[in-house]
Amino acid sequence: MHSATYRLNALFTFAVLPLAVMLLAASFLDAFHSPSVQAHAQIVKINRFTKRNGNDEVRLSLNISADLQSLFTWNTKQVFVFLTAEYETSKNSLNQISLWDHIIPNKEQAKFQRQVPNKYPLVDQGKNLRGKEVELVLHWHVMPNTGKMIRDKMSLSSFNLPEAYS
Ligand SMILES: *[C@@H]1O[C@H](CO)[C@@H](O)[C@H](O)[C@H]1NC(C)=O
Helix, strand or coil, rough: CCHHHHHHHHHHHHHHHHHHHHHHHHHHHHHHCCCEEEEEEEEEEEEEEECCCCCCCCCEEEEEEEHHHHHHHCCCEEEEEEEEEEECCCCCCCEEEEEEEEEECCCCCEEEEEHHHCCEECCCCCCCCCCCEEEEEEEEEEEECCCCCCEEEEEEEEEECCCCCC
């Protein structure tokens, strides 16, 4: 009774429509999901504060605790999280230096507390760090199975670097 084209079309619709609806629902649910991230980060110790090749360089120990479990939905593939040191200089209104990062593969591992040395050194483009006020900011990228990546951040604390090199 029906033409082959019609049947093919019906088959296509049958197969693709549920998938489309599912993808749409996933994005829709994500849009209405409002996570509540809790996090703290503090400088435990300044291990070294030096000037190298004319640039200030800091090595330090951080105490990071975070609960990012609310970022995980059934559509979450993984969460990339990184901690930056942010400060202002006369040259740049925002200097943003990544100190530590981590990939969280699942909800079970999204709540943690750890003491770590900075993975990447805090190096200034100059000699601006003595006595400088630095803000610690946690950034996260939620990578979904389908739909848009969500980026957000949260300011955690601030501290002042020493007035003198060590
Ligand atoms: C690290 O942070 C956790 C949670 O904020 C706190 O309970 C712990 O005492 C801190 N440890 C140090 C060495 O600061």
